[in-house]
Every structure is written in C-alpha cells, then in structure tokens.
C-alpha cells in the first residue's frame with residue numbers, strides 16, 4: 001500500500017514555481033496570460049475531469065531520471081500527455097528529452113489553441129523545428145492509441161475511473177508495446193497497479209513510473 005505525502009513545504013513550492021517561471025522566461029512565454037478555457041466545466045467534478053494547472057517541471061525531470069535508471073531509451077517511444085493544458089509540459093519534454101514524437105491531448109479547445117500558439121512562439125524564439133510536437137483537441141476517452149511504444153504522462157487530468165476507462169480501451173496496445181506510465185501526483189497509485197507494475201516511486205513528491213511490461217497472472221506479476 002503506497003501512502004500519499006500531503007506535506008510539501010512552502011519553500012519547496014516556491015523553488016518549483018521559480019523553476020517553472022525561469023523556463024517560461026527562457027522560451028519567451030513568461031509574459032503570456034493563461035486562458036481559463038471556455039469549456040463549461042460545471043459538471044466536470046461529476047464527470048471526473050480536473051481543471052488546468054501546469055505541473056512542476058522539475059517533477060518531469062524527477063520522473064525522467066527514473067527512466068534513465070532503468071535503462072529506457074526514450075528515443076524509441078512517443079510521449080503522450082494525457083490532458084495537456086496549454087502545452088508547456090509538452091514543450092518542456094520536447095526541448096529537454098528525445099522522443100519519436102510528443103503529443104498533448106486536451107479536451108478544452110481554448111487551451112489546445114493556446115498550446116499551438118505557445119509552440120509556435122517557442123519554435124521561433126529557440127529556433128527549434130517543432131514538426132514532431134503535436135497538440136490534439138479531444139476528450140481522452142475518444143482518443144485511441146496507435147500500435148506504438150508510448151510513454152504516457154499523467155498529471156492531475158482526470159479521476160482514476162476515467163483513466164481506467166482509457167486504459168481498458170487501449171489495453172491491448174499498452175501491453176503489446178510494453179508502454180510506460182509517468183504519474184505525477186499519483187493519487188491513483190494503489191488502483192493503477194492492477195494494470196501495470198510499479199517500477200520506481202518517489203514517495204516525497206508522489207511520483208511513480210509504471211510499466212505494462214508485466215501481466216497479472218494468478219495474483220502475481222509475470223513479465224510479458
């Protein structure tokens with residue numbers, strides 16, 4: 001049973017906010033206001049959807065260091081951000097790590113549009129080709145994975161019951177391609193381990209890396 005750490009000091013929060021701001025400054029987006037999204041979110045609580053906030057970008061580095069520790073070569077994978085907001089996390093992945101492709105899926109059209117604009121500004125300011133950086137406007141439940149190796153990034157976008165529907169819909173390809181989950185603020189860590197195996201966890205920051213490289217057989221995991 002994994003325990004959620006709810007105590008993170010103001011000092012750590014402030015350090016992480018400064019790190020995010022410095023990144024936005026570096027890519028030329030510090031002065032842009034976030035759109036709130038025009039989607040009517042009054043029933044989101046009931047539907048199990050969460051509203052937008054940007055992840056602490058340092059938590060991306062923390063989760064990616066786990067992949068390095070276990071010898072995953074990210075160049076073989078597509079990165080998919082489940083609920084990508086204004087796309088800053090995708091841009092951070094794209095700039096700092098190597099994937100075949102980075103894709104963000106976001107239900108709110110305004111945020112999706114902002115992602116496209118932010119990516120253009122990033123590309124121009126940093127002189128970086130963004131042909132492998134994509135932003136799609138869709139409910140994650142309507143998004144079908146392809147038969148490819150994915151690293152799935154998940155930060156506070158939907159409740160576990162919705163994530164579970166997404167997993168069940170795509171379970172064949174997730175297993176076949178031995179996909180990997182990066183969970184940040186992993187409230188669902190105890191539930192998700194019915195589908196994939198926990199490889200590493202940072203129990204202070206509530207960050208987990210899980211792999212579909214295993215199958216549940218007779219109540220214990222065996223490697224696919």
Ligand SMILES: C[S@@+](CC[C@H](N)C(=O)[O-])C[C@H]1O[C@@H](n2cnc3c(N)ncnc32)[C@H](O)[C@@H]1O
Nearest residue numbers: 049052053054055083084085089107139140157
């Ligand atoms: C907490 S934000 C995370 C943004 C970004 N991934 C990051 O880490 O900075 C979660 C996002 O998920 C989106 N979202 C919520 N429900 C969704 C759904 N069913 N399908 C796609 N996106 C969803 C919200 O609009 C929000 O922008």
